[in-house]
Amino acid sequence: MTELPIWVREAQEGDRRAFEKIVRHIQDDLFRMVYARTISLQDAEDLTQEILIAAYRKIRKLKDPERFRPWLYRIAINRIRDYHRKSAVLRLVRSSFGSSSEVLEPSLSVGPDSRRIDRREFWSAVHRFCKKLSRMEREVFQLRFIDELTFPEIAETLGKNENTVKTYALRAVKKLRKESDLLDLLRGFKES
Amino acid sequence: MRRTSHHLTEEELLWLVVAPQDCSTECTEHVKTCSACSEEVRRLKEALTGLGTAARTCTPKPRRIFSVPEEKRFLRWMNVFFQKPVRTAAAAALAAGFLVLGTFLLTGNRPPDLASLRQEMTSDTVLLASVDKLISDPMADEFEGEENGLEEDDDFLRFVAPFPEEDRIEFTNQGDRV
Numbered sequence: 001m002t003e004l005p006i007w008v009r010e011a012q013e014g015d016r017r018a019f020e021k022i023v024r025h026i027q028d029d030l031f032r033m034v035y036a037r038t039i040s041l042q043d044a045e046d047l048t049q050e051i052l053i054a055a056y057r058k059i060r061k062l063k064d065p066e067r068f069r070p071w072l073y074r075i076a077i078n079r080i081r082d083y084h085r086k087s088a089v090l091r092l093v094r095s096s097f098g099s100s101s102e103v104l105e106p107s108l109s110v111g112p113d114s115r116r117i118d119r120r121e122f123w124s125a126v127h128r129f130c131k132k133l134s135r136m137e138r139e140v141f142q143l144r145f146i147d148e149l150t151f152p153e154i155a156e157t158l159g160k161n162e163n164t165v166k167t168y169a170l171r172a173v174k175k176l177r178k179e180s181d182l183l184d185l186l187r188g189f190k191e192s
Numbered sequence: 193m194r195r196t197s198h199h200l201t202e203e204e205l206l207w208l209v210v211a212p213q214d215c216s217t218e219c220t221e222h223v224k225t226c227s228a229c230s231e232e233v234r235r236l237k238e239a240l241t242g243l244g245t246a247a248r249t250c251t252p253k254p255r256r257i258f259s260v261p262e263e264k265r266f267l268r269w270m271n272v273f274f275q276k277p278v279r280t281a282a283a284a285a286l287a288a289g290f291l292v293l294g295t296f297l298l299t300g301n302r303p304p305d306l307a308s309l310r311q312e313m314t315s316d317t318v319l320l321a322s323v324d325k326l327i328s329d330p331m332a333d334e335f336e337g338e339e340n341g342l343e344e345d346d347d348f349l350r351f352v353a354p355f356p357e358e359d360r361i362e363f364t365n366q367g368d369r370v
Contacts, residue, residue: 016260016262019260020259020260023258023259023260027254027258031251031254031258032247032248032251035251035252036247036251041252041254041255044254045254045255045256048254048258049256049258052258052259052260053260053261056260117246117249117250119250119252122246122247122250123250126243126247145240145243145244146243146244146247147247148244151211166210166211166214169210169211170203170206170207170210170211173206173209173210173236173240174202174206176236176239176240177206177236182239182243183239185246186238186239186242186243186246187239187242
C-alpha cells in the first residue's frame with residue numbers, strides 16, 4: 001500500500017489519527033500472524049493490542065517509513081517469544097499443581113461449502129508440522145506462507161540475509177513435501 | 193538428489209516453488225516442456241498458496257477494535273522532553289552542573305562573600321605592617337631603653353668577663369681555695 005509510508009511519517013510527527021489509519025490497515029494481518037502462533041483468541045487479542053501500543057510508542061525510532069511492516073513484525077515476533085516463555089513457566093507451575101487450563105478454540109468449519117475446512121484441525125496440522133522444523137525454518141515458513149510476507153521483508157524482520165532466508169524456506173518446503181497430513185488437508189483449498 | 197536425464201532434481205524443483213526468479217533459465221524452460229515436473233511444481237505451489245488462504249479463513253475475527261490509548265498531556269510533554277536532542281542537552285547541562293559543584297566541594301571554594309573578603313584584606317594589611325616593622329627593628333619594645341631593659345651593672349659584667357688577674361685560683365696549705 002503506497003499510503004502506508006505517508007501515514008507512518010505523519011505518525012512519527014505525532015499525528016495520532018495517522019497511526020489509527022495504520023492500525024485499521026494492518027490489524028487483520030497482524031492479528032492473523034499473532035493468532036497463528038498462539039491459537040488462542042483471547043491471547044491473540046491481548047498481544048495484538050500490546051504490539052500496536054509498543055509500535056505507537058516506538059514509531060519515532062523507525063528510520064525508514066518504507067520498512068514499517070518488517071519493523072512491526074519484528075516487534076510482534078519478540079512479543080510472541082516473550083509470551084511463549086511466560087506460558088512455558090505457567091504450564092510448568094500448573095502441571096506441578098496438577099491442573100491444566102489450556103484453552104482450545106472451539107472446532108468450527110469455515111470457508112465456502114465447496115472448500116470447508118475445520119479450523120481446529122487445520123491449526124493442529126500446522127502446529128504438528130511446525131514442530132518438525134528448526135526455529136529459523138519455522139519462523140521463515142510462517143512468515144512466508146502463512147503471513148505472506150515477501151523474502152526481502154522476512155530478511156528485514158529476522159535480520160538475516162535474503163539468500164539465507166530463502167534457504168530456510170526451501171528446507172521447510174522440502175519437509176512439507178513429506179508431510180502428507182497437511183498437504184492432504186490443503187488439497188483443493190485454493191485461492192478463490 | 194541427482195537430476196535424471198529427463199527431470200529436475202528435488203532441489204531445482206523446490207527452488208522453482210520457493211524462488212523461481214533465482215532459478216536458471218534451463219530449469220524454467222524444462223518445466224515448460226515437462227508435464228511431470230510442472231505438475232509437481234504446480235501441486236506444491238497450490239499447497240503453499242492454500243496454506244495462506246486457509247490461514248486467513250481459519251483465523252477468527254477479533255472481538256474488539258484495536259486502538260492506541262490517548263496519551264495524557266503530561267505524558268505527551270514528557271515524550272517531547274525525552275526526545276533525543278532535548279535529552280542530550282539536559283544530560284549535558286546536568287553534567288556541567290555536577291562538574292561545577294564537584295569543583296567547589298573538592299577545592300573548598302565557595303562563592304565570594306564581600307564582608308568576609310574585606311575583613312580578610314584588613315587583617316592581611318595589619319600582618320604585612322607588623323612584618324615590615326619586625327624587619328626594621330627586630331628588638332622587642334620591652335627590651336629597649338634603660339627604664340624597661342637591664343641596666344649596665346659592673347659587678348655583673350665582671351662576673352661575666354673577669355679581669356685576667358682576678359682569674360687565678362690559689363690554694364692554701366690547707367687546700368682551701370682563696
